[in-house]
Amino acid sequence: MRRAWVVLLLAASCSSVTDPEPRAQLDLVLGTTTRDGLTFRSAGGLLHALPDVGGAPAFRASCPEFELTIEAAADARRDTRLILRNVPPGLRLTSSAGVLGPTDAPVAGTPVDGLHLGLSWQVTLPAGVDSVTLRTVETTRDFTFVAFGDIQRGLPRFGDVVDVINARPDAEFVVVMGDLTNVSTDAEFDAIERAFETIRLPMVLTPGNHDAYRSFVFQERFGRANYTCTARGVRFTSLDSSNAGLSETGWRLYDEALEAGREQPHVVFSHIPATESFGVRSGQWNSRVEARRFVASTAAAGVDLILFGHLHTLDRYELAGVPTVISGGAGAIEERLDGIDRHVLEVRVTNGVPQVDVVRVDP
Amino acid sequence: MPGVLPRVVALLLLSLPVAARAQADAGVSLEVQSAPLAPGFAPLTVPLSLLAPGSGQLLRGDRSLGGAMLGTSAGLLGLAFGGAFFMAGTGASDVSTAVGPPLGIIGLGGFLSLGLADAVGTYSGGSEPIPSETAWDAWNATWRGGVTALVAPRAGQPGSAGVTAFGSFRTGRFLATVEAGNVAGTLDGWVVGGGGVKLVGYGAEAPRAGLWLETSLRHEWAGRVGFDTTRWRTQLVSVLPMGLLAPRMGRVTSVLRLGLDPTWVRYRERAATGFEMPLSGGFEVRTGLTDWLRGHVGYEHSRDGLVGGSSIGFLGSFHAGLEVALPGDLVWDVRVVTGTPVAFFTSIEWRRR
Numbered sequence: 039m040r041r042a043w044v045v046l047l048l049a050a051s052c053s054s055v056t057d058p059e060p061r062a063q064l065d066l067v068l069g070t071t072t073r074d075g076l077t078f079r080s081a082g083g084l085l086h087a088l089p090d091v092g093g094a095p096a097f098r099a100s101c102p103e104f105e106l107t108i109e110a111a112a113d114a115r116r117d118t119r120l121i122l123r124n125v126p127p128g129l130r131l132t133s134s135a136g137v138l139g140p141t142d143a144p145v146a147g148t149p150v151d152g153l154h155l156g157l158s159w160q161v162t163l164p165a166g167v168d169s170v171t172l173r174t175v176e177t178t179r180d181f182t183f184v185a186f187g188d189i190q191r192g193l194p195r196f197g198d199v200v201d202v203i204n205a206r207p208d209a210e211f212v213v214v215m216g217d218l219t220n221v222s223t224d225a226e227f228d229a230i231e232r233a234f235e236t237i238r239l240p241m242v243l244t245p246g247n248h249d250a251y252r253s254f255v256f257q258e259r260f261g262r263a264n265y266t267c268t269a270r271g272v273r274f275t276s277l278d279s280s281n282a283g284l285s286e287t288g289w290r291l292y293d294e295a296l297e298a299g300r301e302q303p304h305v306v307f308s309h310i311p312a313t314e315s316f317g318v319r320s321g322q323w324n325s326r327v328e329a330r331r332f333v334a335s336t337a338a339a340g341v342d343l344i345l346f347g348h349l350h351t352l353d354r355y356e357l358a359g360v361p362t363v364i365s366g367g368a369g370a371i372e373e374r375l376d377g378i379d380r381h382v383l384e385v386r387v388t389n390g391v392p393q394v395d396v397v398r399v400d401p
Numbered sequence: 402m403p404g405v406l407p408r409v410v411a412l413l414l415l416s417l418p419v420a421a422r423a424q425a426d427a428g429v430s431l432e433v434q435s436a437p438l439a440p441g442f443a444p445l446t447v448p449l450s451l452l453a454p455g456s457g458q459l460l461r462g463d464r465s466l467g468g469a470m471l472g473t474s475a476g477l478l479g480l481a482f483g484g485a486f487f488m489a490g491t492g493a494s495d496v497s498t499a500v501g502p503p504l505g506i507i508g509l510g511g512f513l514s515l516g517l518a519d520a521v522g523t524y525s526g527g528s529e530p531i532p533s534e535t536a537w538d539a540w541n542a543t544w545r546g547g548v549t550a551l552v553a554p555r556a557g558q559p560g561s562a563g564v565t566a567f568g569s570f571r572t573g574r575f576l577a578t579v580e581a582g583n584v585a586g587t588l589d590g591w592v593v594g595g596g597g598v599k600l601v602g603y604g605a606e607a608p609r610a611g612l613w614l615e616t617s618l619r620h621e622w623a624g625r626v627g628f629d630t631t632r633w634r635t636q637l638v639s640v641l642p643m644g645l646l647a648p649r650m651g652r653v654t655s656v657l658r659l660g661l662d663p664t665w666v667r668y669r670e671r672a673a674t675g676f677e678m679p680l681s682g683g684f685e686v687r688t689g690l691t692d693w694l695r696g697h698v699g700y701e702h703s704r705d706g707l708v709g710g711s712s713i714g715f716l717g718s719f720h721a722g723l724e725v726a727l728p729g730d731l732v733w734d735v736r737v738v739t740g741t742p743v744a745f746f747t748s749i750e751w752r753r754r
Contacts, residue, residue, distance in 0.1 A: 247713050281741075282709075282710070282711070282713055282714035282741070283709065283741065310713070310714050311714075313675070313677060321493050321714055321715055322714050323709070323714055324704055324709035324710040324711055324713075324714055324740070324741045325704055325708075325709030325710070325741065326677070326679070326703075326704055326705040326709075327623065327626065327705065327706075327707070327709075328709065330623070330626065330627075330628045330630070330666055330668075330675075331626035331627070331628075333628075333666075333668060333675065334626055334627035334628050334668045334669070334670065334671070335626075335627065337668055337670070337671040337673055338627065338668075338670040338671055348714070349492075349493050349494075350492030350493060350494070351492065351493070351494050351495055353495070356675075357675060358666075358668040358671050358673035358674075358675055359671060359673040366492075370492065371489065371490070371491075371492040372492050373491060373492035373493070373494035373495075374490070374491040374492065374494055374496070374497075375491060375494055375495075375496040375497075376494045376495050376496060
C-alpha cells in the first residue's frame with residue numbers, strides 16, 4: 039500500500055520531469071575534455087570524463103566499442119596514462135606505431151586495482167605527432183547481450199537479477215532501458231553504481247523518466263543520454279525518451295543515427311514506448327503524431343529491433359514490421375495479473391539478426 | 402478485455418445521472434428552500450466546495466442535498482484514486498489498463514462537476530430554469546458551425562499550428578458531425594465524419610441531455626512524417642445539466658466521454674501497417690458566469706492531434722477557457738491546453754438553437 043502511495047504521488051508530480059532539450063544539448067559537448075594540454079575527443083561522445091584516478095584522466099565508455107583522439111597543445115606533455123571504465127576485461131586498443139607500443143598491434147589494457155571493469159594504457163605521442171587516435175578492435179561476429187529495464191525501488195532485491203545476468207556465460211554486455219532510480223537522488227545513483235559493480239559485464243544505459251527528475255544527473259555520471267555506436271558489427275542507438283518524446287536536438291541526433299546505421303543491423307533502445315501494443319493505458323509518448331513519426335523513420339531506416347522499458351510488464355509486438363519488446367521487469371513495482379514477474383531479456387545476434395528470449399528471475 | 406470495457410464504462414457513466422435523478426425524484430433538493438449565502442463568503446466557500454463538493458449546500462442549510470453530494474463526491478474520488486492505485490499497484494500492467502484510466506476519468510470528472518455545481522449553487526437563488534444558460538450552449542444548439550485556430554509552439558516539431566472547420570446538427574435524439582483540419586504550412590490534414598444517438602434521456606427539463614452513443618471516422622494524412630491513419634472512435638457521452646440536482650445549480654453542465662479509438666496506421670515508406678487501440682475520453686465542466694460569459698475546464702485523454710499529453714505518457718491534457726457570446730448567434734471561445742506543449746485555441750462559432 040505504501041508503495042502504491044509513493045508511485046501515485048510520483049506520478050502526480052511527473053509533470054516536473056525536466057525538459058529534454060537541454061539534455062540533448064549537453065550531449066553535444068559531452069565526450070570531449072582537456073587535461074594538462076591534452077584534449078581527449080571521443081567519436082560520438084562515447085567516452086565520458088570522470089574524476090581523475092591516481093592523477094590520470096579517466097573515462098567511462100558508453101559502448102563496448104569506441105574511438106578516442108588525443109590532441110596535444112604545443113606545450114603539452116607527450117605521454118599520459120589513460121584509464122577507461124565500464125570496459126570488458128581484456129579489451130584491446132589499437133593505434134599507430136609508437137603510441138601504445140612499438141608497433142600498431144592491439145594492446146590489452148592493464149587492470150586497475152580496486153576499479154571495477156577498469157583498465158589502463160600508457161599512451162605516448164611520438165615526436166612530431168600532435169594527434170593520435172586510439173580505437174577498439176572491431177569485429178563483426180555473432181554475439182549475445184542481456185537487456186532489462188526499470189529497477190526503481192527494486193534495488194534491495196536486485197541481487198537476484200545480477201545473479202541471472204552473471205549466469206549468462208555468452209553475454210558480452212548489458213543494455214538497460216532506463217529507470218535505474220526512483221527519484222534521481224545522488225544516494226540512489228550511488229547505490230545503483232555499487233550494484234552495477236557486482237555485474238561482470240559493461241553496462242550500456244539510457245535514462246528513464248525516473249532518472250530525469252534532476253535533469254543532468256544521469257549524464258554527469260554516465261555520459262551521453264542520446265548516442266549511437268557499433269558493437270560486433272551491430273549499431274546500437276540510445277534515445278532519451280524520458281520526457282515521453284524527443285526534443286528538437288534529440289530528433290536530429292536520432293535521424294543522424296538512423297542514417298549511420300542504414301547499412302548495418304540496428305538495435306534502438308529507449309525508455310518510454312513510442313506506441314505500446316495494447317494502448318488503452320497510454321503508457322507511451324505524449325504525442326501519437328510524434329510516436330508515429332518515430333515508427334515511420336525507424337522502420338524506413340531498416341532497424342532490426344526496438345527495446346523499451348517503462349511499463350513493468352513484458353510485451354512483444356511489431357511496429358511497422360520492426361520487432362519490438364517492452365521489458366520493465368528488473369524490480370520496479372511488479373506487474374500483476376500479466377503472467378510475468380521479474381525478468382531480463384537475452385538477445386542473441388546471429389548473422390546480424392537479433393533473437394530475443396526471456397529469462398525469468400522469479401521462477 | 403476491450404469488449405468488457407464499454408459495458409463497464411456505460412454502467413459507471415450512468416451512475417452519476419441516475420443518482421442525480423434519484424435525488425430529484427425523491428424531492429430531496431428541488432423542493433428544499435434554503436437561503437443562498439451572501440457573496441462575501443465566496444472566497445472561503447468556493448475552495449471548500451471544490452475540495453468537498455456539497456459543503457456549500459450544507460452551509461446554506463440544505464443538509465439533504467449537501468450530504469448526498471458529499472457522499473457521491475467521496476465515492477467519485479474513491480473511484481479516481483481506486484483506478485490510480487490499481488494501475489500503480491499492478492505496475493501499469495496490461496490488465497490494469499481497462500480499469501485505471503476509465504475510473505480516473507469518471508471519478509475526477511464527476512468530482513469536479515459536483516464541486517463546481519456546489520460552488521455555483523451556494524450563492525444562486527434557484528430561480529433559474531433548467532437548464533439555464535443554454536441559448537448558446539454547445540449541447541443544446543441544433544446547428545453549430547465554426548472555425549478553430551490552434552497554436553502549439555513546440556520547438557523543432559513539425560506542425561505546430563493548425564486550422565479546423567467544423568459543423569454539427571443535433572436533434573433531441575440524433576447527432577451528425579463533420580470536421581476538416583489542416584496543419585499550417587503543410588498539405589497534411591484530416592477529415593472527420595460522425596454521428597450519434599441518444600440512448601437515455603436524463604429528464605424532460607433538458608431534452609438534449611442524456612447518455613449518447615457517438616461514433617466517428619477520422620482520416621489523417623501526414624506526409625511530413627510519413628504516415629496516414631484512419632481512426633474509428635466510439636464513445637459513450639454523458640451530458641448532465643447539474644440543474645437536475647437542484648435548480649440553483651442549473652448554470653453548470655457536466656460532460657463525460659469515454660470510449661475506444663481503434664486506429665489503423667499506414668507507414669508510407671515501409672508500406673507497413675500498424676494498429677493502435679487507445680482509450681479516448683475526458684470530461685468538461687461548463688458553467689455560465691454571466692449572461693454573456695461562460696467558463697469551462699476539462700481533460701482530454703487522447704493525444705492524436707497537434708497537442709500531446711503529459712511528460713510521462715500516461716496522462717492526456719487539461720484545458721480551461723472562456724466563451725463569450727457575440728451578436729448574431731456567434732460565440733467566441735478561447736482556451737489554454739496544458740499538454741505538451743502548452744497550446745492555445747481560439748474559435749469563432751455560430752450556434753442556432
